[in-house]
Amino acid sequence: MNPVMHGDVLIIGAGIIGSALAEQCARRGLRVAVAEAAIPAAGTSAAGMGHLVVLDDNPAELALSRDGLARWQARRHELPANAEYRACGTLWLARDEAEMQEAERKQAGYQQHGLSSNLLPATALRKLEPALAPNLAGALQVPDDAVLYPPVASRWLLQNAQALGAQLWCKAQVSSVDDEGVARLADGRLLRARHIVIAAGNASATLLPGLPLKPRKGQLLITERYPQRIRHQLVELGYIRSAHASDGDSVAFNVQPRATGQLLIGSSRQFHDTDPAINWPLLQAMLSRALEYLPSLRQLQALRSWAGFRPATPDKLPLLGKVPGHSRLWLATGHEGLGITTALASAHLLADLLCEQAPALDPTPYNPARFGPWSLADQHHPVGVAA
Amino acid sequence: MSSELHTDIAIIGAGPAGIAAAIAACAQGAHVTLVDDNPRPGGQIWRGGPSQAPASASSTFRQLADSQARLLSGFRVAAIPAPGQLLLEDPHRAQVLRYGKLIIASGARERLLPFPGWTLPGVTGAGGLQALVKGGLDVRDQHIVLAGTGPLLLASAATLRAAGAQVLLIAEQAPWSQLARFGWALKAYPAKLAQAASLAWQLGGVPYHHASHVLAALGQTRLEGVQLQLGARTLTLPCDWLGVGYGLLPNTELLRALHCQISQGAAEVDALMQTSQAGIYAVGEATGIGGVDKALLEGRIAGLAATGAAAAAQALAPKRKRQLAFAALLDKHFALQPAITQLAQPDTLVCRCEDVSHASLQLFDSWREAKLQTRCGMGACQGRICGAACESLYGWQGSGDRPPLLPTRLGSLLEPTLAKANPT
Ligand SMILES: Cc1cc2nc3c(=O)[nH]c(=O)nc-3n(C[C@H](O)[C@H](O)[C@H](O)COP(=O)(O)OP(=O)(O)OC[C@H]3O[C@@H](n4cnc5c(N)ncnc54)[C@H](O)[C@@H]3O)c2cc1C
Numbered sequence: 016m017n018p019v020m021h022g023d024v025l026i027i028g029a030g031i032i033g034s035a036l037a038e039q040c041a042r043r044g045l046r047v048a049v050a051e052a053a054i055p056a057a058g059t060s061a062a063g064m065g066h067l068v069v070l071d072d073n074p075a076e077l078a079l080s081r082d083g084l085a086r087w088q089a090r091r092h093e094l095p096a097n098a099e100y101r102a103c104g105t106l107w108l109a110r111d112e113a114e115m116q117e118a119e120r121k122q123a124g125y126q127q128h129g130l131s132s133n134l135l136p137a138t139a140l141r142k143l144e145p146a147l148a149p150n151l152a153g154a155l156q157v158p159d160d161a162v163l164y165p166p167v168a169s170r171w172l173l174q175n176a177q178a179l180g181a182q183l184w185c186k187a188q189v190s191s192v193d194d195e196g197v198a199r200l201a202d203g204r205l206l207r208a209r210h211i212v213i214a215a216g217n218a219s220a221t222l223l224p225g226l227p228l229k230p231r232k233g234q235l236l237i238t239e240r241y242p243q244r245i246r247h248q249l250v251e252l253g254y255i256r257s258a259h260a261s262d263g264d265s266v267a268f269n270v271q272p273r274a275t276g277q278l279l280i281g282s283s284r285q286f287h288d289t290d291p292a293i294n295w296p297l298l299q300a301m302l303s304r305a306l307e308y309l310p311s312l313r314q315l316q317a318l319r320s321w322a323g324f325r326p327a328t329p330d331k332l333p334l335l336g337k338v339p340g341h342s343r344l345w346l347a348t349g350h351e352g353l354g355i356t357t358a359l360a361s362a363h364l365l366a367d368l369l370c371e372q373a374p375a376l377d378p379t380p381y382n383p384a385r386f387g388p389w390s391l392a393d394q395h396h397p398v399g400v401a402a
Numbered sequence: 403m404s405s406e407l408h409t410d411i412a413i414i415g416a417g418p419a420g421i422a423a424a425i426a427a428c429a430q431g432a433h434v435t436l437v438d439d440n441p442r443p444g445g446q447i448w449r450g451g452p453s454q455a456p457a458s459a460s461s462t463f464r465q466l467a468d469s470q471a472r473l474l475s476g477f478r479v480a481a482i483p484a485p486g487q488l489l490l491e492d493p494h495r496a497q498v499l500r501y502g503k504l505i506i507a508s509g510a511r512e513r514l515l516p517f518p519g520w521t522l523p524g525v526t527g528a529g530g531l532q533a534l535v536k537g538g539l540d541v542r543d544q545h546i547v548l549a550g551t552g553p554l555l556l557a558s559a560a561t562l563r564a565a566g567a568q569v570l571l572i573a574e575q576a577p578w579s580q581l582a583r584f585g586w587a588l589k590a591y592p593a594k595l596a597q598a599a600s601l602a603w604q605l606g607g608v609p610y611h612h613a614s615h616v617l618a619a620l621g622q623t624r625l626e627g628v629q630l631q632l633g634a635r636t637l638t639l640p641c642d643w644l645g646v647g648y649g650l651l652p653n654t655e656l657l658r659a660l661h662c663q664i665s666q667g668a669a670e671v672d673a674l675m676q677t678s679q680a681g682i683y684a685v686g687e688a689t690g691i692g693g694v695d696k697a698l699l700e701g702r703i704a705g706l707a708a709t710g711a712a713a714a715a716q717a718l719a720p721k722r723k724r725q726l727a728f729a730a731l732l733d734k735h736f737a738l739q740p741a742i743t744q745l746a747q748p749d750t751l752v753c754r755c756e757d758v759s760h761a762s763l764q765l766f767d768s769w770r771e772a773k774l775q776t777r778c779g780m781g782a783c784q785g786r787i788c789g790a791a792c793e794s795l796y797g798w799q800g801s802g803d804r805p806p807l808l809p810t811r812l813g814s815l816l817e818p819t820l821a822k823a824n825p826t
């Protein structure tokens with residue numbers, strides 16, 4: 016069968032990462048096609064929180080999240096209203112003096128990188144968010160952080176790409192790829208491009224067996240509408256500990272006020288549980304944690320809860336660059352819990368590499384070669400993909 | 403009340419089906435717990451409980467009262483935190499119920515379809531309006547129009563008239579040819595025919611139009627009138643209330659959450675009313691719309707089957723066949739005419755929890771995509787109303803129910819003591 020599409024870049028996966036990349040490549044005049052197994056923006060990108068947050072746990076994470084946030088900020092007025100972008104800022108909450116010292120350390124780090132943040136003593140914190148438990152020691156406020164509604168933002172990026180000529184193939188599940196630039200679809204069709212980028216989230220590992228990517232389950236719960244109850248994204252300072260715990264189950268307090276007035280409550284992290292159903296003991300642990308910080312939540316009506324799977328690498332940094340040992344095959348995945356924040360930064364970086372331009376950020380920490388090499392999926396036995 | 407209850411047989415829904423199941427299971431000596439979210443048992447048809455129910459229901463209520471069944475009124479099943487456990491909630495408390503077997507008698511709800519003005523105050527479901535009246539709404543001398551399809555329009559009109567309302571007319575969407583065939587087929591069901599005749603008697607004088615439907619509800623901030631298609635002509639009528647219902651749909655949320663097989667919108671059951679999940683039974687409207695007699699019979703079968711009286715349950719199977727044949731008649735003769743799904747205008751809201759219009763939904767190909775992009779179905783009703791509307795209008799199949807089953811206080815979700823996870 017002859018390939019049905021010829022182009023410069025074929026992107027596998029229309030989550031927020033594939034969509035951002037499609038837009039960026041189309042903007043640079045490349046002929047782009049996107050193959051999506053199911054429907055756009057309905058995978059992990061539909062399950063997350065949409066907190067645009069600068070994380071400072073290590074320099075590479077800081078660089079990418081900072082660049083990502085700055086790019087969202089720069090485009091906030093372009094976003095459609097239902098993407099619900101709001102610059103509400105983050106409050107990193109300290110429970111005691113020890114955590115307050117951590118807040119100070121964090122502030123020093125932000126300052127060093129020219130990022131603004133304010134230390135809030137307990138009284139100031141109570142004024143800003145009266146619903147918080149009265150025994151908190153204080154908080155670090157990061158005013159530039161924001162929130163948005165990821166499915167709409169993701170679809171918007173893809174629509175921008177389409178408006179610039181990118182083709183979208185829905186219900187197009189890629190079952191194998193090769194280094195000649197040919198992707199085979201589950202229905203037998205072939206797509207050909209000069210470069211192929213695997214941006215299939217968790218399923219990327221089915222196209223590249225051995226890829227060090229593990230789904231990391233996370234659960235969220237959303238309430239009915241309670242406007243004005245909370246105004247900032249609230250996160251406990253222990254969050255980073257939870258996010259970077261290498262194994263085991265963890266919960267951390269994380270609450271986001273949605274534009275609708277709903278409260279989105281997180282979060283949990285779990286390896287080794289690939290069941291999309293709610294894990295109740297963990298949900299309860301998460302809610303108990305939330306009540307410690309926001310006691311009045313107890314009376315609010317929970318509307319629904321769900322789980323999503325963060326595509327996680329061993330070092331929690333994404334995979335952006337060539338598949339080691341290959342010349343036309345690329346990776347854009349592994350964004351774990353930060354893919355909404357870092358989508359635009361990742362897209363720029365990878366588009367630079369694809370166009371053989373020097374990226375603004377040092378690409379080394381994200382280079383897939385740090386883990387490789389991997390073989391390609393068996394051409395004759397297409398791998399089933401869990402969309 | 404201790405925060406955890408145990409029972410052999412939990413029955414969800416205290417309508418005719420659930421009550422009949424409870425009576426039969428208790429008679430076998432089982433420990434039975436009957437849960438219903440209304441203040442009194444009775445379900446949709448006997449909504450006001452024993453005191454307001456018709457004479458035909460009184461022996462059923464008496465048997466329930468004489469049985470050992472534990473009745474948890476005002477409690478709804480909020481979630482299924484673990485196999486064999488139900489999380490119940492009432493306005494004040496949460497409660498865990500552990501069960502051996504489960505009988506789901508969750509009944510049905512009305513199908514509401516969007517038309518211009520359907521979200522105006524004063525517009526309700528046809529059965530919904532009846533329920534409001536049974537719940538105490540005063541409709542004396544109010545002018546009311548009923549529209550939609552099915553026998554419920556007649557039952558509702560009878561209740562409204564008895565409460566002193568002036569029912570101006572009933573608009574039934576089914577054409578005369580279908581109604582006539584339904585009437586003819588009813589002859590095989592003397593009990594139904596008698597019911598129909600008694601309703602017709604109570605409705606003497608109320609104009610009943612076939613091949614007719616609502617075009618629009620009119621009014622600025624509240625319903626003031628209705629525009630109707632009556633056969634070939636249109637008519638505008640002032641009115642105070644408009645009740646519109648396009649038939650009934652089984653409540654399957656609980657069944658789906660328990661992974662019971664659903665087909666054509668209703669629970670799939672075997673001859674003993676067992677679902678695809680062992681030990682879980684479904685009865686009444688939940689297995690397909692068939693009315694009170696089918697509900698009573700199925701409840702009895704399941705109550706017997708769940709307590710090991712399989713032979714006695716089996717013996718009722720032929721009777722059930724007849725009820726199913728009647729249910730099939732309903733389905734066939736009150737099938738929706740194509741015009742009914744084409745009433746929404748571009749700006750008509752389809753999802754009224756989240757204010758999503760017909761025009762904005764038409765851009766999508768699937769429920770999931772529409773939901774993610776527009777929030778359709780993400781509001782307080784969690785798609786119970788707009789999900790069915792989208793299926794009728796766009797042919798979308800809903801997907802992905804997410805706990806809790808109904809909005810539930812956060813504190814209640816913490817109630818069950820479950821195996822501890824070990825969060826760090
Ligand atoms: C609970 C939770 C909370 C989160 N909160 C935040 C947050 O607050 N802030 C933040 O920045 N990030 C957050 N994230 C992380 C963020 O959601 C992810 O990093 C991001 O969505 C990953 O996007 P993706 O495009 O890589 O993956 P996906 O969105 O999963 O997209 C991959 C796409 O590829 C398609 N696909 C798969 N296989 C194939 C194939 N073989 N052929 C064709 N197509 C295929 C899939 O159908 C899917 O559409 C959170 C995640 C979770 C789970």
Ligand SMILES: Cc1cc2nc3c(=O)[nH]c(=O)nc-3n(C[C@H](O)[C@H](O)[C@H](O)COP(=O)(O)OP(=O)(O)OC[C@H]3O[C@@H](n4cnc5c(N)ncnc54)[C@H](O)[C@@H]3O)c2cc1C
Pocket residue numbers: 414415416417418419420437438439440444445446447448477478479480507508509510511512528529530532533554557558650653656685686687688693694697807
């Ligand atoms: C609005 C309406 C009005 C009707 N009026 C009439 C009428 O006047 N005459 C007539 O013949 N038929 C009427 N019907 C038809 C009715 O469905 C049947 O006649 C009969 O009541 C069906 O019995 P059932 O036991 O299957 O269900 P139902 O009578 O509907 O009983 C089901 C019960 O389960 C409860 N329930 C459901 N889910 C949960 C949960 N998660 N937790 C706790 N409780 C739950 C419901 O609140 C309800 O009380 C009406 C139906 C509707 C929807």
